[in-house]
Amino acid sequence: MIKQAWALAYKDFQIESGKKTLFKSLIFLSVILIFLSSFVVIKNPEFKPVVGSLVIWLILVDILFQSINRSLTSEDESDCWEALRLCPISSKVIFLGKFIYNSALVITVEIVTFPLYIIFFNLGKSAFIMLIPILLTSFGFIAIGLLISLLSLRNQGRELLTNIMSLPLFLPALFLGLRASLELSVGASLYDILDFLLYLFCFDLLAFAIAYFAFDTNMAE
Amino acid sequence: MVIVENLTKDFDSGFSLKNITVSIGKGEKVSLFGPNGAGKTTFLRILACLISPTSGSFTILGHPQNERIEILKHLNLAPQSGHFYETLTIKQNLEFYGKMYGLEKEESEKRINELLQKFDLSSKIDQPVSHLSKGMKQRLLIIKSLINSPQILLLDEPYSGLDVKSTEILHEYLNSFSDMTMITATHDFETGVHEGRRILIFNEGSIIFDGQWSESPEEFKNFYLKVIEDDKAGMGAGI
DSSP states (O other), X not given: OHHHHHHHHHHHHHHHHHHOHHHHHHHHHHHHHHHHHHHHHHHOGGGHHHHHHHHHHHHHHXXXXXXHHHHHHHHHHTTHHHHHHTXXXXXXXXXXXXXXXXXXXXHHHHHHXXXXXXXXXXXXXXXXXXXXXXXXXXXXXXHHHHHHHXXXXXXXXXXXXXXXXXXXXXXXXXXXXXXXXXXHHTTOOTTTTHHHHHHHHHHHHHHHHHHHHHOOGGGGO | OEEEEEEEEEOTTXXXXXXXXXXXXXXXXXXXXXXXTSSHHHHXXXXXXXXXXXXXXXEETTEETTOHHHHHHHEEEEOSSOOSOTTSBHHHHHHHHHHHTTOOXXXXXXXXXXXXXXXXXXXXXXXXXXXXXXXXXXHHHHHHHHTTOOSEEEEESTTTTOOHHXXXXXXXXXXXXXXXXXXXXXXXXXXHOOTTOEEEEEETTEEEEEEEOOSOHHHHHHHHHHHHHHHHTXXXXXX
């Protein structure tokens, strides 16, 4: 099962590495956001923690919505959704494969953009710990986002529908993550935000379990 | 091998399959004829576990319809188009499907090379699927559907859009798999009507003819048109 999920994730990487459209657009938007917001901080240095945290979360939300939206619709648009359903695999394999691919994409984009964020906002290397709440929030959202994306696959305006339906489920984790990164940006240590991280971890576990067990490709028949 | 009992499928659009009961044995070659919208593709898609019937049941190789994974290990479907990632090469696509069918790397490579050679596509192995002609894509669809060495192969209009020569080549390739049960939805009388081949004629969701044809495809065509006319007129064809 894991082997086939890896194969699915690897196939998505092969497609993305050939076109690079999603990756390029994510990087481009991230760089623009970081660059423009850094000007605000130069003029008003007192806003640095707030603006800095907000920007990194805006980037994350953009990555998550774009990648989740494309994840299943790209299979459907190329008529390969049916081919996947013809394979003797459980729906869970498709979920796991897409989860691995989207998680890896988020990590890759963050790895590329985070150093720029640190440079433009003139932050120390310790700012890298901000990646912990960011990634913890991402994993739960990817799981829930995939399930919602499956439910809206056969609908018109499915991309908008996915965003609208996932947002309320994602908001508690988003607020927790945002709060944790705000605390970190004003000098809190990892220990100080342990409670937030624990809640985020629980959110991830719950989101993953619900999405894993509920993900059934027959829903999109 | 394939046992279908009282299979019915209703769609919201009103189109349906009505009480299909049919049994297909091992190695049988079956041609499904019928006008567009008669239910041929729906029938194939139900057997391939892509859509669920509204009522009725089917068993494939002793596995009931709810044992989808077991059925799909031994059955495959070649649709009219699609199923390939256009930006990936033939090799990348087939390797991916090989993995999804649970083949080991060496086994998958061997199988892919064998099939590409048989279907005369070896030289294109590193070309993206988007660069292939319609005929090549059609052959590639057949290769993909043979990758798991299925015992039952469902083909949905495999000759649609092909020129005469490509049709002949593909027909010859498909006939070389003598042990395999093949159920082919087609509009092509030349390839679909042969001695020893079972013919099912669908019309408006029902099977109106089930039998063999020993005369020429041209005569079958006249018979087919008459059967459809009679069925529409409510006379029935007599199975």
